[in-house]
Amino acid sequence: MDIFDKYELLAQRRSQLLGAGADPFDLEIEDLHGPCEATIRGRRTILVGTNNYLGLTFDPECIEAGCAALRRLGTGTTGSRIANGTYASHRALEAEIAAFMGRAHAIVFTTGYQANLATISGLAGPKDVIFVDSDWHASIFDGCRLSGATVVRFRHNDPDDLDRRLERNPNPGGCRLIIVEGLYSMLGDVARLREIVAVKKRHGAFLLVDEAHAMGVFGAKGRGVAEAQGVEAEVDVIVGTFSKSLGAIGGFAVSDHPRFELLRVAARPYMFTASPGPATIATVRTALAKIAAHPELRARIWENAQRLHAGLSALGFTLCAPPGPILSIRLPDERTTVFAWNRLLELGVYVNLALPPGTPGGVCLLRGSVSAAHTPEQIEEVLARFARLAEELRQLTARVAAE
Amino acid sequence: MRASRHAPAMSTPDPDRLLVEISALVARFAPAGAQLTRATELVSDLSIDSVAAMDLVMEIEERYGIDIPVNEIADLVTLGDLVDLVARRLAARS
Numbered sequence: 001m002d003i004f005d006k007y008e009l010l011a012q013r014r015s016q017l018l019g020a021g022a023d024p025f026d027l028e029i030e031d032l033h034g035p036c037e038a039t040i041r042g043r044r045t046i047l048v049g050t051n052n053y054l055g056l057t058f059d060p061e062c063i064e065a066g067c068a069a070l071r072r073l074g075t076g077t078t079g080s081r082i083a084n085g086t087y088a089s090h091r092a093l094e095a096e097i098a099a100f101m102g103r104a105h106a107i108v109f110t111t112g113y114q115a116n117l118a119t120i121s122g123l124a125g126p127k128d129v130i131f132v133d134s135d136w137h138a139s140i141f142d143g144c145r146l147s148g149a150t151v152v153r154f155r156h157n158d159p160d161d162l163d164r165r166l167e168r169n170p171n172p173g174g175c176r177l178i179i180v181e182g183l184y185s186m187l188g189d190v191a192r193l194r195e196i197v198a199v200k201k202r203h204g205a206f207l208l209v210d211e212a213h214a215m216g217v218f219g220a221k222g223r224g225v226a227e228a229q230g231v232e233a234e235v236d237v238i239v240g241t242f243s244k245s246l247g248a249i250g251g252f253a254v255s256d257h258p259r260f261e262l263l264r265v266a267a268r269p270y271m272f273t274a275s276p277g278p279a280t281i282a283t284v285r286t287a288l289a290k291i292a293a294h295p296e297l298r299a300r301i302w303e304n305a306q307r308l309h310a311g312l313s314a315l316g317f318t319l320c321a322p323p324g325p326i327l328s329i330r331l332p333d334e335r336t337t338v339f340a341w342n343r344l345l346e347l348g349v350y351v352n353l354a355l356p357p358g359t360p361g362g363v364c365l366l367r368g369s370v371s372a373a374h375t376p377e378q379i380e381e382v383l384a385r386f387a388r389l390a391e392e393l394r395q396l397t398a399r400v401a402a403e
Numbered sequence: 404m405r406a407s408r409h410a411p412a413m414s415t416p417d418p419d420r421l422l423v424e425i426s427a428l429v430a431r432f433a434p435a436g437a438q439l440t441r442a443t444e445l446v447s448d449l450s451i452d453s454v455a456a457m458d459l460v461m462e463i464e465e466r467y468g469i470d471i472p473v474n475e476i477a478d479l480v481t482l483g484d485l486v487d488l489v490a491r492r493l494a495a496r497s
Contacts, residue, residue: 357454357455
């Protein structure tokens with residue numbers, strides 16, 4: 001037996017995909033021309049699938065802050081937070097995130113993935129039960145597994161199903177933790193947080209909301225969906241990322257729980273990895289100050305989202321959610337979706353190809369995400385290229401029907 | 404306990420009936436015409452991957468008004484394992 005035999009099914013899926021002419025896991029960005037354009041396969045391409053919601057990756061002040069930190073503090077910390085990896089700037093960023101999110105405590109993590117891994121595995125233990133939305137991100141799944149807790153999935157965005165499951169699992173010997181996302185990353189739909197909070201209160205459970213895709217975009221101050229729905233006080237812990245609206249890499253968790261800082265000596269993915277480098281910390285601090293000071297960035301991404309959503313709908317595409325930063329187009333099958341994804345790349349538009357088993361309910365998606373940095377001209381150009389795709393898809397459907 | 408839409412009061416079905424009922428649910432996730440016996444392997448015979456297995460389990464949970472923790476799904480190999488797991492959860496409920 002070979003050690004890779006266990007991946008037989010996975011290998012079959014991968015060669016099926018390669019046979020259909022796509023390897024979405026091996027796409028190379030050959031060069032970048034600002035936050036919204038790149039060279040891919042030798043072609044100038046408009047990026048509509050990078051989660052770069054506020055377009056801050058090329059912000060001159062963020063870049064300068066990063067360069068200055070590199071010169072002053074070096075290329076890396078070469079240590080974990082519990083050894084030599086806590087610099088004054090890590091502490092300063094934590095204070096600034098706590099202030100931005102309106103919380104008493106903030107902890108910074110090296111990646112967004114680790115933010116969930118550390119927070120969930122730190123909060124929950126083997127005697128606890130976690131109730132998690134069934135459209136969970138891999139980092140939530142892995143955090144749940146690492147915690148050793150009993151994990152119960154509830155129907156996606158279904159407070160009644162959550163209620164029934166909490167009712168069936170009182171777990172008197174431990175705690176109960178509910179985990180949902182503010183904005184779901186695949187379909188772009190928003191959590192029904194008000195109702196989930198009502199269920200949470202009725203059962204005396206804890207609630208963690210992952211605002212990775214919502215921070216910077218939702219809420220009057222950009223804190224996320226919990227802020228937008230006015231339920232922040234009932235959310236015990238919020239997890240977020242630096243790799244979307246903040247344009248860098250890393251993650252954080254915030255809470256008002258008086259014992260939250262214990263996670264620093266309990267959460268292994270926090271303790272046993274090198275801390276984020278000084279340049280990353282510096283760009284995130286600058287970006288955070290920017291999104292606090294410039295609410296017009298949020299206004300711009302929403303305008304772009306409305307325009308792109310309206311244009312794509314008018315072209316006859318089926319969008320999975322109302323206008324928002326994530327615009328996922330549902331296509332009928334894998335063959336059509338792979339064709340469309342490749343064709344868009346040839347036309348100079350990059351979106352994400354999302355196929356089962358990575359999608360909820362086995363749907364095939366072209367997953368787009370819009371940025372505040374997209375110009376009106378870029379949005380128009382993207383729509384013009386989608387119009388060509390729509391026409392080609394109509395011809396393809398007609399040909400298949402005639403065969 | 405509150406009345407629940409998806410959890411009708413029912414006695415635990417006998418093992419044979421449980422196998423028939425669960426096979427009917429599994430069939431929706433399996434290739435058409437696949438043979439379903441207690442020995443049928445979910446991954447190698449039916450190509451039900453880990454994500455599909457979780458969706459299948461959610462259907463079963465709704466059908467019987469039980470919760471099957473994700474932790475227990477990973478250990479499932481055969482359809483018989485799945486039937487036994489459901490029987491255990493039903494017994495724990497009653």
